[in-house]
Every structure is written in structure tokens, then in C-alpha cells.
Amino acid sequence: MGVKLLLDKAHIEGIRYYDTYRKNGGYTSVEKALKMSPEAIVEEVKKSGLRGRGGAGFPTGMKWSFIAKPEGVPRHLVCNADESEPGTFKDRYLMEFLPHLLIEGLIVSSYALGSNATYIYIRGEYAWIPDILEQAIAEAKANGWLGKNILNSGFDCEIYVQRGAGAYICGEETALIESLEGKRGNPRIKPPFPAVKGVWERPTVVNNVETLAAVVPIMNMGGEEYAKIGVGRSTGTKLISACGNINKPGVYEIDMTISVEEFIYSEEYCGGIANGKRLKACIPGGSSVPVLPANLLLKTAKGETRYMNYESLSDGGFATGSMMGSGGFIVYDEDQCIVKNTYTLARFYRHESCGQCSPCREGTGWMEKILKKIDTGKGSHSDIDLLWDIQRKIEGNTICPLGDAAAWPVAAAIRHFRDEFEWHVNNPEECLRRNYGLAHYADERAVIA
Amino acid sequence: MSIQFSSDRLSKVDEIVARYPEGKQKSALIPVLHLAQEQFGWLSAETMDYVASLLSLEPIEVYEVATFYSMFNLKPIGKYLFEVCQTGPCMIRGCDDIIAYIGERLGIKPGETTSDGLFTLKTVECLGACGYAPMMQLGKYYKEHLTKEKVDAIIEECRKNAAVNN
Numbered sequence: 373m374g375v376k377l378l379l380d381k382a383h384i385e386g387i388r389y390y391d392t393y394r395k396n397g398g399y400t401s402v403e404k405a406l407k408m409s410p411e412a413i414v415e416e417v418k419k420s421g422l423r424g425r426g427g428a429g430f431p432t433g434m435k436w437s438f439i440a441k442p443e444g445v446p447r448h449l450v451c452n453a454d455e456s457e458p459g460t461f462k463d464r465y466l467m468e469f470l471p472h473l474l475i476e477g478l479i480v481s482s483y484a485l486g487s488n489a490t491y492i493y494i495r496g497e498y499a500w501i502p503d504i505l506e507q508a509i510a511e512a513k514a515n516g517w518l519g520k521n522i523l524n525s526g527f528d529c530e531i532y533v534q535r536g537a538g539a540y541i542c543g544e545e546t547a548l549i550e551s552l553e554g555k556r557g558n559p560r561i562k563p564p565f566p567a568v569k570g571v572w573e574r575p576t577v578v579n580n581v582e583t584l585a586a587v588v589p590i591m592n593m594g595g596e597e598y599a600k601i602g603v604g605r606s607t608g609t610k611l612i613s614a615c616g617n618i619n620k621p622g623v624y625e626i627d628m629t630i631s632v633e634e635f636i637y638s639e640e641y642c643g644g645i646a647n648g649k650r651l652k653a654c655i656p657g658g659s660s661v662p663v664l665p666a667n668l669l670l671k672t673a674k675g676e677t678r679y680m681n682y683e684s685l686s687d688g689g690f691a692t693g694s695m696m697g698s699g700g701f702i703v704y705d706e707d708q709c710i711v712k713n714t715y716t717l718a719r720f721y722r723h724e725s726c727g728q729c730s731p732c733r734e735g736t737g738w739m740e741k742i743l744k745k746i747d748t749g750k751g752s753h754s755d756i757d758l759l760w761d762i763q764r765k766i767e768g769n770t771i772c773p774l775g776d777a778a779a780w781p782v783a784a785a786i787r788h789f790r791d792e793f794e795w796h797v798n799n800p801e802e803c804l805r806r807n808y809g810l811a812h813y814a815d816e817r818a819v820i821a
Numbered sequence: 822m823s824i825q826f827s828s829d830r831l832s833k834v835d836e837i838v839a840r841y842p843e844g845k846q847k848s849a850l851i852p853v854l855h856l857a858q859e860q861f862g863w864l865s866a867e868t869m870d871y872v873a874s875l876l877s878l879e880p881i882e883v884y885e886v887a888t889f890y891s892m893f894n895l896k897p898i899g900k901y902l903f904e905v906c907q908t909g910p911c912m913i914r915g916c917d918d919i920i921a922y923i924g925e926r927l928g929i930k931p932g933e934t935t936s937d938g939l940f941t942l943k944t945v946e947c948l949g950a951c952g953y954a955p956m957m958q959l960g961k962y963y964k965e966h967l968t969k970e971k972v973d974a975i976i977e978e979c980r981k982n983a984a985v986n987n
Contacts, residue, residue: 446842458908458947489840496855496892497948499961532840537851537890540946554850554882556889572845613952615910621952659909659947700951708913716909720946723891 374627374640375601377589377609378582382469388504390511393472399517401591405480406525413484417587419595421607426452426543426580427658427698429682432587438567439485440575447575449487450552451478451584453494453501454536454543458659458720459700462611463581465623467494467501470585471508475531477584479517480591482529485577489530493548496537505533540724544772545578547726558728559772582611602628606681610699612641616654617705619643628681632656633670635680636703649705652810653789656685657697659717660777662784663710664694690784706810710792711803714785715743721778732775735766739782746793749800756793760786824871830856834875846876850886854893863894891945899934899941901979904958905967907944910951919955919967920944926976939983940976 386392393399405413418433439447451474455463466474474492482490494501509531512518520528534552536542542551546560549571570576586608590598599607606628615621618636620643626635635641636651645651651666671678673692678684682696704713722736742759745751763779763786770776786793796803826834834853841848853876857868869883887893894902905911905920920942924930927940934941950956953965964975 455949456947459910459951461949461951461953464949491840495949496851496890497958499958530840534840534848535852535855537855538892538945539890551851552848553845554847554886556885572842615951615954616913621954623952702910702913702951704913713909713913716907716912720908723946726889 374625374630375609376625377598377601378466378470378473378585378611379623379625388469388471388508390472390508390515393470394515397592398472399476399512401476401588402479402483402517403523405483405591406523406527410484410486413480413591416595417484417590420586420590420598421595421602421605422583422586422590422598423605423607423682424580425582425586425610425699427457427660429696432579432583435567435579436481436485436577438565439577440568441486442575445574446488447486448571448577449478449482449485449490450545450548450571450576450578451490451492451581452543452545452548452578453492453498453581454540454548455498455581455698456495456540456543456724457698457700458717459615459655459702460613460658460698461615462613462623462699464498464501465613466581466585466611467498468504471504472512473585473588474505474581475508475512475517477587478531479512479522479529481577481579481584481587482531483525483527487577488528489532491552491571492531492533493542493552494533494535495542496535499535502533502535509533539726540720541726541772541774544774547772548578549576556726558726559774561771603679603681604683606683606696610680610696612680612699612701614642614701614703616701616703617646617649617708618703619646626680628679630680631670632678632680632685635701642701642703645703645705647705649707650810651703652706652708653704653710655694655700655702655781656680657695658700659702659720660780661695661697662690662693662780663704663714663788664784665788668692668788669694690780691787694784707807709747709807710785710789711743711747711796714782715740715747717781718743718778721774725774725778729770729775731766731769732778735762735775736778738762739778743782746796747803749796749803751793751797753794753797756786756790756797824861824865824868826856826860826871826875830860838876847878847882849876850878850883851890854883854887858893863897897934900939900983901959902941902943904943904945904948905931906946906948906950906954906956908947910947911954911956914954916955916967919957919969919972922969923972923976926972939979 422432423429539557541547542557547557551557566576655663672687718740722740725732725736727733763782766775767779792808837849838846873880873883931944955967956965
């Protein structure tokens, strides 16, 4: 069994409620933190090597140290619970089953950043979770962990839950801030960064749910100890939400030293490919990151074992690697069509583009249309080249990363599975009846379910 | 019909506005639109104007937000809204069959409402339940690991509830 720091108590009955959570060591990190200076907490988080768990992987301690502290201007911490990246459902698990872990992390982090009013921005579709969070907040407040002068420290803090209303773009931090201000979720041009001018023009830090929950074990064990778990710059543990054609879809906590092969095939995690099928491809970090064929997923281009961590998953760059991203791990078996799958993702990004930048607004629509054409046997060879050309013209040419996120899956699908696109073009009738199959990129083993 | 929040909803609005700094009541817009949709089922221009007046906003500030977010219904919907996810991870677990089956059972296509006004079928993009696919949102909750049998049971339950509530 790997190290567990976030889900170690998830199996305890009643852990969702305050009494059980407190009896099992909950809120000790707040007791510890409020005796320290905010700067010392930021130092601990820096030492831990914690990287943003929402997808970008930016060092959290560094992000915290950027927050501006102009005299007399309130600062805010905003928790990003807008989890909307296809393949990702880990934050939902944390909030549903361990709400107090998030609240505890939020109190410590709010103290470190000087936020007296902290907001959890949660995607609107998770409509039942605000009740769970608000109950946890009320319990924490009734027990003196929130409100005025917490533990006689002189620190005041309130936490509020704000629902979104269906917009993937609001997971981007400046769009989230716009939405929290009651506007359309159009990302802002940076600079100024939120750390200087965020919500209501006040210095703001936006962090992912899992990132803020990880502050709890960091405080309890110390940053240095936390940094010893994992490997290299992939410290601590990471939640992976695994889905697709596997035997055991679900949320797993890994310590980032295990191999991709172990993660997919071991009983402790995904339990192998479902229905005795073979592994064809995988998107390892949420729909935006490059899809990899089985042979490049399990081993790097140099033939080395690929591991479930930031560095190893991105080994080879986009030519032969992918990314850790949000930890949304989507597995495809031999029966899945890469063209059709890429089409559904392109449709997703067209639907979610905010429309502000023309390369993204127009480009995502074009990509969806062309992919649909190819998928339904109406494509031509020049369409594949056109698709490649469009994705290149979106990438890097938009205000926010949604453009890149829409371009990368299309680029990777063509890069690694061009033969499958060509087969669709060459076999317009047959591609409607059957899938291309495994070709040369499949994993050789067949696993019996 | 004149649009008016019930008194408990009005006090909820005050409670929400109090979460933000003085003068930043616009931040309450999305939560208040949710309240409005809960009470009225969808957001008519009249409802949006009412929300604007509650928060001292221009009506256009409400329209531009309501039209941006996919959860806000800008036309009437059925009593039960089936929002079935169709993005990649659900697609590879068979959501297309589920969408077709629901359509067949209810005699409608995605985007349509049954003539008795009970059901609306809608396809949506990723709802963050990829490990429990195929799935749909029904009101506040998710219905996951959908099969044809489960769909039958859900439709049955909705019909029963509707009969009781009438």
C-alpha cells in the first residue's frame, strides 16, 4: 500500500461529520498553525514542494509568496472547486466524503494569506455538495474554528460557498474571479495577476481543492517530511480519478513513485482493462493533455518505465510524452475509436469556449465540424492537414489556456494516430460499421477480467 | 403573472448579499439566479428584470450573465429535466445508447419536451462523474452507472412522483 495523506481516514464511518473527524486528529493543523506566523506557514508550504493540483502544477508556496500586501486592503483566498476537466472527479470525492479536511486546509491557508473572507467556488452541477460543505462550515464555526478571534489568536475568518452555473472556463482563475463578481466567465488579460488585483481588485490567491487539503498534512508533518514522499519535484501524494475501460474506476491516492503500468494493472488501483480487452490509449491528466498510445504510455520513447508523476509523464515533451495535469486518467481499450473520441472532446471545447478570442471561438468550432466529418466517413485527406493547421493557429494565441487545452488533444490524436484518421478517410463506408482496431500501438497483454 | 420571491427566499437573498463587501452585491447574481430558477423553473425576461431590481443592477447585466451559463434555462422546461452527459469518458461507456433509449422511451429528441410537459431531454458536456459513467443530472442529484433498466426505473419514479404531487 502506498502512502496516504488525504484519503487515509476516508474509510472511517462518519468522518464527514465534525465529532468523528475531530476525534481522528482533525483540526490539529489549525492549532499548530495559529501559533506560528503566517510567513512561517508560507515557508513550510514552500519547503514541502507542493505543486498546484488543479492541472498547472505551479509551486503553491511560491504562488502564496506573490500575494501583494498593500496597507489597508483586504486579501482573499478563493478555493477553486469548479472541477470540470473531462476525466476529473477527485475534488468532488474530497468534498463529499472529507469536507472537514478541506475546511481545515482553508482555515490554515486563509491565516497564512491573511484572508478574513474565503470563498469556495464550486461548479453549479455539484448541486448537493454545497449543503455538505455548509454543514461542515457550521460545525467548524460552532466549535470555534471559524468566526471571530479563532483560538484567541486574533484571527477572524469566514468561509462562504458560491455556486457556479455551468461553465468549464470558470476553472481558469481569472474567469472564476469574474464569475465570483457576478459576471460572465471571460478570462482577464494578465498582468495584473490575481495576487495583485483579483476579486474586487483585491489581492487574491486561487487554489484547487486538493492543493488546499494537502496543506493539512504539510502542517501536521512539516514541509520537509512531506517533501520526502514522492520523487524529485513531484512531492507528496496526488489524487488520480481513473475512468474509461478499466475494471475499477474511482479516485485513488498515489505517492507518485508507482509506474503507470502498476497503476493500470494492479488490483490496488485500476485492476486492469475491463472485459479482458487490451489497452489501446490513455489520456493521463484530464482531456486537455495529449493522448498517448499504449506503447508510449507504459514506456518512454527511450524505453524507460514511465511513472505516475509530473516529470515522468511529461518525459519526451509533447512529441512522445503527455502531462500529469489534473490527474483525470482516461483509459481506452481496443474497441475505442480515437477519431470519435477526439470529436467529442472538440465538441466539449467548442461548447465551453467563452468566445472572447477569435482563434479559440472560431477554431474550436472548425475542429469540431471537421472531426465530425471525418468520423462519419465524409472527410478527405486535406481535412487532416487542415485540422493540424487549425490547432496550431489556436495554441498560444488566446488570452487563457482554454485555447491550448482545445488544441493539444487534437494535435496529439493526429500525431500518434494519423493512420486511424487516414483509415476513416480511405474507408468511408467501413468506418461507420467498425472500429479501426489496435494497429501497432496496443499493449500486447490481454487481461482476463 | 407578477414575479415575486417568497419571503424566505427574500431573506436568503439578504444573507447571500451579506457575504460580499459593501457595494459588491453584483457578486450575488449567480446565486440569486439559482434561487429564481428553483422557484420559477426557468428565467423569463420578467424574472431577470425582477432579479436586477433586487440587486440594483441594470437588466442587461443580468441577461448577459444568464445567457452565458449553461445551467440557466431561458425557456420553459419539463417538470423533470434529464441532462445526459455526452463527453468522451461517458461516450466510451455507452452514453449514446442511453441517450437514444431515453429519447425512444419518451418519444422526444434531445432539446425537446414531452407533450404532457413532464420530461425534457438535454445532452450536456462533462459533469465530473466520469468514473461512474454513463450518467445524467436529474434536479439536484446525479444518476450514475445508467443502464436501460435504471432509466426505466427513473422514468417510472418521476411519473409516480408527478401523480402524487398533482
